[in-house]
Amino acid sequence: MDSALILKQKVDSGEVKDFNHALDYLDNSEIVKELLTDFDFDILNLLNRLTEITEIPFAHRLDSVQKWINKLADSSFCDEGFSITGKREDILSCYNSMITSILIKMDYSHRDRINKGIEWILKYQNIERGAVNKWTGSRILKYGGCMKSTPCYIGVVKAMIALSDYRKYSDFNINAQCEHKLTLGLKYILDHQIYYRQSNRQPITKDITKLTYPFSYKTNIIEILRLLKDNNLYSDLRCDLAKEYLRTKQQKDGCWKINSSYLPKCWIQFDKTKEAGLWVSYEISKLMN
Numbered sequence: 001m002d003s004a005l006i007l008k009q010k011v012d013s014g015e016v017k018d019f020n021h022a023l024d025y026l027d028n029s030e031i032v033k034e035l036l037t038d039f040d041f042d043i044l045n046l047l048n049r050l051t052e053i054t055e056i057p058f059a060h061r062l063d064s065v066q067k068w069i070n071k072l073a074d075s076s077f078c079d080e081g082f083s084i085t086g087k088r089e090d091i092l093s094c095y096n097s098m099i100t101s102i103l104i105k106m107d108y109s110h111r112d113r114i115n116k117g118i119e120w121i122l123k124y125q126n127i128e129r130g131a132v133n134k135w136t137g138s139r140i141l142k143y144g145g146c147m148k149s150t151p152c153y154i155g156v157v158k159a160m161i162a163l164s165d166y167r168k169y170s171d172f173n174i175n176a177q178c179e180h181k182l183t184l185g186l187k188y189i190l191d192h193q194i195y196y197r198q199s200n201r202q203p204i205t206k207d208i209t210k211l212t213y214p215f216s217y218k219t220n221i222i223e224i225l226r227l228l229k230d231n232n233l234y235s236d237l238r239c240d241l242a243k244e245y246l247r248t249k250q251q252k253d254g255c256w257k258i259n260s261s262y263l264p265k266c267w268i269q270f271d272k273t274k275e276a277g278l279w280v281s282y283e284i285s286k287l288m289n
Contacts, residue, residue, distance in 0.1 A: 002270075003028040004056045004059075047098060053106075097117070097162040118163065153204045157189065195208045195241075195245075196241070212280070258272075
């Protein structure tokens with residue numbers, strides 16, 4: 001077992017509580033070594049790499065990661081939120097939310113920028129069918145139909161994760177608008193029983209039932225259930241089908257395996273396909289328990 005996973009377990013159990021005690025585990029981790037290797041430092045690749053690093057406790061305190069956090073924020077911020085080009089016209093729901101989440105979890109110091117990412121969600125993220133798109137950026141209309149009459153489900157999920165992280169990880173002043181939006185968004189997710197289209201009872205995307213970890217922009221059942229558990233909704237009956245789906249995928253040895261799936265450029269795999277997935281199994285076991 002990689003020492004970064006041991007660290008994650010010890011942090012969850014309360015055995016390790018600070019960076020100094022975590023450092024030996026980080027230094028001895030093969031996964032961390034891979035994550036710290038150089039790559040093509042564009043915004044999207046930084047987003048993907050830091051998304052993975054957020055899953056390892058205290059890794060954001062490492063010097064190189066601190067530089068990457070600042071580089072991502074500086075290059076992607078565009079006054080009204082975050083985009084994969086740094087331009088306002090190119091803000092997309094999922095990426096604005098993912099970058100905002102990363103900066104919250106990694107304790108980024110410029111809180112005003114984080115607030116802008118959250119404000120974009122509160123002003124423009126639709127979480128119901130038939131809502132009017134109030135955002136004027138051109139890219140959001142071109143790619144994925146993020147704000148069509150039925151909003152992109154991935155965008156809704158990632159936006160609710162950002163609002164949940166905003167409340168969970170920070171000392172921001174959470175206002176009634178944020179709480180209301182989060183409540184409505186989580187209800188929207190639950191009304192889909194996590195992963196079903198309301199129109200034909202088919203999975204919303206072809207990737208949503210794939211067991212993968214960490215989570216790219218292609219969200220899945222594990223990430224969504226984790227969001228709901230963080231907001232005390234895991235016992236809601238509308239989660240039952242998703243929980244049962246996970247149970248059917250458990251192997252005879254008690255573990256789960258990751259599925260073969262799309263991997264973003266520069267992505268580092270924590271588990272290997274066709275082998276017992278120690279990382280993904282730990283995430284699912286935390287949900288089940």
